[in-house]
Amino acid sequence: MTTDPSTAAAEGSEGDRVIIFDTTLRDGEQCPGATMTFEEKLEVADCLDEMGVDIIEAGFPIASEGDFEAVTAIAKRVQNATIAGLARAINADIDRAGEAVKHARRGRIHTFVSTSPIHLAHQMRKTEAEVLEIITATVARARNLVEDVEWSAMDATRTGIDYLCQCVDAAIKAGATTINLPDTVGYATPDEYAEMFRQVRERVPGSDKAVFSTHCHNDLGLAVANSLAALGAGARQIECTINGIGERAGNAALEEIVMAIRTRRDKLRYDTGIESTMLARASKLVSAVTNFPVQYNKAIVGRNAFAHESGIHQDGILKHQQTYEIMTPESVGVGKTSLVMGKHSGRNAFRSKLKELGYDLGENAFEDAFVRFKSLADRKKHVYDEDIEALVDQGIAHMHDRMKVVSLTVIAGNMGPQTATLTLDIDGAQHTVQATGNGPVDATFNAIKMLVPHEVKLDLYQVHAVTEGTDAQAEVSVRLEEGERMVTGRGADTDTMVASARAYLAALNKLMVKRQKMAHVQQI
Numbered sequence: 001m002t003t004d005p006s007t008a009a010a011e012g013s014e015g016d017r018v019i020i021f022d023t024t025l026r027d028g029e030q031c032p033g034a035t036m037t038f039e040e041k042l043e044v045a046d047c048l049d050e051m052g053v054d055i056i057e058a059g060f061p062i063a064s065e066g067d068f069e070a071v072t073a074i075a076k077r078v079q080n081a082t083i084a085g086l087a088r089a090i091n092a093d094i095d096r097a098g099e100a101v102k103h104a105r106r107g108r109i110h111t112f113v114s115t116s117p118i119h120l121a122h123q124m125r126k127t128e129a130e131v132l133e134i135i136t137a138t139v140a141r142a143r144n145l146v147e148d149v150e151w152s153a154m155d156a157t158r159t160g161i162d163y164l165c166q167c168v169d170a171a172i173k174a175g176a177t178t179i180n181l182p183d184t185v186g187y188a189t190p191d192e193y194a195e196m197f198r199q200v201r202e203r204v205p206g207s208d209k210a211v212f213s214t215h216c217h218n219d220l221g222l223a224v225a226n227s228l229a230a231l232g233a234g235a236r237q238i239e240c241t242i243n244g245i246g247e248r249a250g251n252a253a254l255e256e257i258v259m260a261i262r263t264r265r266d267k268l269r270y271d272t273g274i275e276s277t278m279l280a281r282a283s284k285l286v287s288a289v290t291n292f293p294v295q296y297n298k299a300i301v302g303r304n305a306f307a308h309e310s311g312i313h314q315d316g317i318l319k320h321q322q323t324y325e326i327m328t329p330e331s332v333g334v335g336k337t338s339l340v341m342g343k344h345s346g347r348n349a350f351r352s353k354l355k356e357l358g359y360d361l362g363e364n365a366f367e368d369a370f371v372r373f374k375s376l377a378d379r380k381k382h383v384y385d386e387d388i389e390a391l392v393d394q395g396i397a398h399m400h401d402r403m404k405v406v407s408l409t410v411i412a413g414n415m416g417p418q419t420a421t422l423t424l425d426i427d428g429a430q431h432t433v434q435a436t437g438n439g440p441v442d443a444t445f446n447a448i449k450m451l452v453p454h455e456v457k458l459d460l461y462q463v464h465a466v467t468e469g470t471d472a473q474a475e476v477s478v479r480l481e482e483g484e485r486m487v488t489g490r491g492a493d494t495d496t497m498v499a500s501a502r503a504y505l506a507a508l509n510k511l512m513v514k515r516q517k518m519a520h521v522q523q524i
Ligand SMILES: CC(=O)SCCNC(=O)CCNC(=O)[C@H](O)C(C)(C)COP(=O)(O)OP(=O)(O)OC[C@H]1O[C@@H](n2cnc3c(N)ncnc32)[C@H](O)[C@@H]1OP(=O)(O)O
Pocket: 027, 030, 060, 062, 063, 064, 087, 088, 089, 090, 112, 113, 114, 123, 124, 154, 184, 247
């Protein structure tokens, strides 16, 4: 069996290897704001090479001195991948690309020219016949510099099929070893795109000598679907980028192509040479160097790609991972499946989370914690482990408290007076009062004093956020002093006033227990 992927692909052998051509450093860098420094490009190239990308399009050498230097440096250092440099159908571009890739173990010149009527009329301002001559001359020139020449028909999908076949024929005759038929403006649908490959390969006599390649843009969100459709019509090279970055809406995403091919090998029958466990790392690297965040729900590498929040899905995942996952997170380099605790979570996931956090609650305590967890999740966007710990700890600590906060409404602001309306459950009966104070906390504590008259000194009042964000839970600590007796209390809630009332009551509950103990001791 042929081991060189391009030879195997041209031969169309069974068990086909699809050639992965990564253009993150060229088409990817073309999108506004994605410019990478020289060092960043080398880092990305090293990562792509280690991951097993077959061809790295390292840049467009004529575009700038910096691009030329980057392509040259990448050509010199990369160990395995073929290094391609892009060139227009212009002698100077081709010579510059040849100069840059000549240092590579395997160098490729990728030259392109428009073929569609709209491009010929308005951009190139050339006739079809003139462009045919240009193709012959420029591909031949490139072939004099390197063995490996890719020719692309820019805007192929809006080109008449007869003329496209003539162009491909000219390119192959002039020595092109790879023929790329790009959907430059992301206009094609999968069946159309596949049909174009089928027709060109059938009609152009020398097409069996070249590898056919896809290059799809995502303007209609069809880049990956189109690329895969073309595989079925004989394409054996797919051009793509990490995270799908590229012109406008981007290119086909490498990680999606690779995992679709791997996961659906039963249907697609091909494979790539990519080490998929490096996909997450490559995605993070490209996101960091381009400053382009990866959308949360991005397939394969988005932070939600292996995260489950809804109770039914979490229950399924806990019972058998494949109930709701078609590939493992480990296979793409993501640590593990995560069960995100939120308002859609159910008891099974909550129980598993408690176990992970080291809690072993009895049925009643568990039910109580679950009810309070649901209530917190209703009010808070992200429920972190720390939130659950605070919630459970609070429940355990206050299970036997005589006084509990039922509800609290506070009017704050600079127009005063700050007022607190508080309902407490005291020994099973509910009592409500309204109190004012010098600020919302003072009003809240005054309300407690009205319901539970006592004389103590507030020695400490401290607030800190349990987690981050404006919806984080506040954790309040208070210390009360009554003569020799000193007690502390803590309370947590997304509402700082409720957390304050809970903390104060927690301390007061402890004080009562201490008083009772002392009375008992004195009686003895
Ligand atoms: C679909 C794609 O992704 S194509 C690649 C797009 N990438 C880039 O353009 C990034 C790098 N580009 C650049 O740095 C510059 O555009 C350069 C260096 C290539 C050219 O710069 P300039 O010489 O100043 O030309 P400019 O960009 O203004 O216009 C492009 C010229 O190339 C011509 N051209 C465009 N594509 C091709 C082609 N494939 N073959 C030959 N000529 C072409 C245009 O017709 C235009 O020619 P004109 O000046 O005679 O009208």
